[in-house]
Amino acid sequence: MNYKRYLYGGSLTVLLLLSSLTLAQTMISTVSFGEVNGRGGIFPDRPDILQINRVRVDTLIKPLFEAERTETVYYDLLFKACDFAGTVYLQPLLTAEEPACSSATMDFGGSFIPEFGAEFDKVRFDNIRVDTDYRSITFKFDAIMLRLVQILNPPQQVVISLNWGEHPRDLDAHLTGPEPGAMGTYFNEPDRFHLYFANRCVFVESACMASLEVNEFSDGKPETVRIFPPVGMVTLRPGNYRFTVHHFVGIGDIASSNAEVRVWVGNEPERLFTPIPGNWIDDHYALPPGLAGEGQGDVWKVFELVITDDGSVIILPTEHYDTGFTEPGRVGMI
Incomplete structure (x- = not known):
């Protein structure tokens, strides 16, 4: 049985594919952005599309009658840079149909937490910095707001x-x-x-x-x-x-x-x-x-x-x- 879990972090959504789950085992997943790198220019005609590579998901599996083990999977995810309501943010592209920027979820809401379920013990957000080709924008992950936010260039004057x-x-x-x-x-x-x-x-x-x-x-x-x-x-x-x-x-x-x-x-x-x-x-x-x-x-x-x-x-x-x-x-x- 396959489960798809979506980790909502404002405009950041991480797709977790947890396979072979059964009710007789406990799973604890940790999502880490400590090893990621960003890359723009993937599609020459779409400078607003970038890819975040090596989103690491460590899943600790505790079967009822077997020794526990850890499975590590890396995900490469596509994002679209959006301008909406005076804010520049990243919208994940997880489906074949590209979502409109204006319909993106921009702020983290506690209502998403119950969707994680009991198998999520904690989610760790390490430092993340993503440089894009879209207007030379750099994003960082805000662990308090739980979303990617634009790094403003230092004032030049x-x-x-x-x-x-x-x-x-x-x-x-x-x-x-x-x-x-x-x-x-x-x-x-x-x-x-x-x-x-x-x-x-x-x-x-x-x-x-x-x-x-x-x-x-x-x-x-x-x-x-x-x-x-x-x-x-x-x-x-x-x-x-x-x-x-x-x-x-x-x-x-x-x-x-x-x-x-x-x-x-x-x-x-x-x-x-x-x-x-x-x-x-x-x-x-x-x-x-x-x-x-x-x-x-x-x-x-x-x-x-x-x-x-x-x-x-x-x-x-x-x-x-x-x-x-x-x-x-x-x-x-x-």
Whole structure:
């Protein structure tokens, strides 16, 4: 007697063929993706079709009157890359009739578990990475959601824009970040760069790794900072980056400047930062409002960027004021 079992993992379905079952034996199956490899380009006219090879199924068979044994079978399964409702996922092709992407089961539901039956003791999902020829997409298996999910490429650029209102006349964007081997000077800390109006490009092999876009007189708005992968790298340089706003000149203060800092990390949604309202620092009021030059030289520490070794970007809001005059060359230092 032959049984067909379907292991539903969202858009991932593994076909298990368990043969020669009888009611007088117990079977425990473990499904492992630890040895799989993916291959696209199987059909030249169908770049959306790929194959996942070597899905391993170990079945421990415990006959009633015989010694237990383990049978290992490897399966090669075809999948179709689908775009549906803004999500890219894999749809298994298990029948002659190709299913429509819109009818695919995209989320794992606990209702499927009873179908496994008592012979399933556990299902182990090891790391799986499948590279496809379909738009150069890479999938990984999410053991929590129990489905294959797209691995998004690390962001190739971070863009930071600073804009403000009528007063103060001039706010300046400052970015400090990792620059291994850089000597410490009055304008930068050791092993770190300082990007601002007096240093608008951080060079790596004659190309900007970070740049500042301002007008000729550096008092225009908005000011735009861009961070790129260094020459020879495919991801942004790992390390801690610090973005700071400096009140360079003009009446008023940062808190009442209507300043806006907008951040774009790759294709992720925009992040917006605005100054904490009120003319205060660390719960203590600063100079009374309305004084000429009041707030000049103050610093607004907006956020830090943490770029990991794999190029992922984490934004850590700081939202802190430093009052009192700070020289432009010293802004952003700890």
